[in-house]
Amino acid sequence: MCDQNEDKPFSDGVSRRSFLGVGSAALATVAISGLTANAQLHEDIAKAENDHSLSDPGPENKLLFGLNPHTNTPPPTDHGDIGPIWFSFDLARKRVEEGGWTHQVTQRELGTSKDIAGVNMRLTAGSFRELHWHTADEWAFIEYGSARITVMNPDGTMFIDDVSEGDLWFFPAGFPHSIQGLGPDGCQFLLVFDEGGFSEDGTFLLSEFVAHVPPEILKKNSHLSSADIAKLPKEHLYIFPSKLPRSLAADRAAIGGSRVASAQQYTFRMGSMKPQVQSDGGEVRIVDSTNFPVSTSIAAALVKIKPGGMRELHWHPNASEWQFWITGKGRMTIVMPEGRARTMDFNANDVGFVPAVAGHYIENTGDTDLIFLEMFKSSHFVDFSLNNWIRRMPPEMATAHLNLDESGLKKIPSEKQPIIAG
Ligand code: MN
Ligand code: MN
DSSP, rough: OOTTTTTSEETTTEEEHHHHHHHHHHHHHHHHHHHTTHHHHHHHHHHHHOSTOOOOSSSHHHHHHHHHHHSSSOOOOBSSOOOOOOOEEGGGGOOTTTEEEEEEEEETSSTTSSSOEEEEHHHHHHOOEEEESSSSSSEEEEEEEEEEEEEEEETTEEEEEEETTEEEEEOTTTOOEEEOOOOTOOEEEEEESSSSSSOOTEEEEEEHHTTTHHHHHHHHHOOOOOOHHHOOOSSSHHHHHHHHOOOOHHHHHHHGGGBBSSSOOOOOOTTTTSSEEEEEEETEEESSSSTTOOOOOOOEEEEEEEEOOOOEEOOOSSEEEEEEEEEEEEEEEEETTTTEEEEEOTTTEEEEEOOOOOOOEEEESSSSSEEEEEEESSSSSSOEEEHHHHHHHHHHHHHHHHOOOHHHHHSOSSOSEEEEOO
């Protein structure tokens, strides 16, 4: 039966015929050299089009254009609209207080991300993020420096620990907690919440609790005198400077030592753990409830891709993916039903989003290591490898779908390779 769609436009403004020609040339170029792929891709498209369609004589934000070549000149395989997949903390409003600052990328900034919101926060040495709790579970990754954290269990046992670069914490919804920057220069960290609409400005604060209860109730509840109550804060503290704490051992001892110590571990050393995946192309460290039992709602992978390497074509069956790009640069294409596809570039401090179960890859397009976090609202990290799937089909089935003969099929790696070397 003849394909009724053969002569219809295949992607925006590009016929199926020219797509096949340009696509194969562009893909071969990418395979040969990831480093020059962008420039080559532009050249290939320009040559193949050989018309005026890609000219852009109007105004241009040259800095943004330079950071996002695939947005401004999408590969011919891109088609249609899949909604926003990019935002950057560097565009998010910064709330600066004495002692540090915070800014966030939530569903308000990146409307497609319904399951996860992210916050980036800085605390100088000694400064507190005020004692608080909130409706969402909180997962954190320390980007810089070190911090002391506390979290209390409902049974009154207390967890106190110090964390530094590469470490995580997890605080369940409603559990009261604190964060304090340590010496010599405090800390900076990423917070990830399992609610897209979460707002860091909307947390339950200790100061507001005591400020908004009638004083006679505070007296009755806490046996405080009127003079004591007069000293309590009248306004929120949120982020504020303070003295550095005593040693971890001294703080633990001061509250009652092992008698009141939490049986649950709320921190994890992700940066220094042995990677589950190690190949010529890079490394992957996975932390979810299998190795960090308290993290029941957030699963994470810390991915390092060497120059030219790529995170293989894959998808996740259980959740959308929220990414935080830590260092280096790369590009990602997401493929959705009805032939929709979008390619964008990502740089350090950017947030990427992949709709649930959508196919995607990430390629390191820079000349340094690319490091980013893949985050999921799930108890487990799970992915499917396209290569693995094709090689697990009976060969005739794969040939019927892909037109590849046996020798072609055998070139495809048969096992999952999360990172493929360039
Ligand atoms: Mn919190
Ligand atoms: Mn992924």
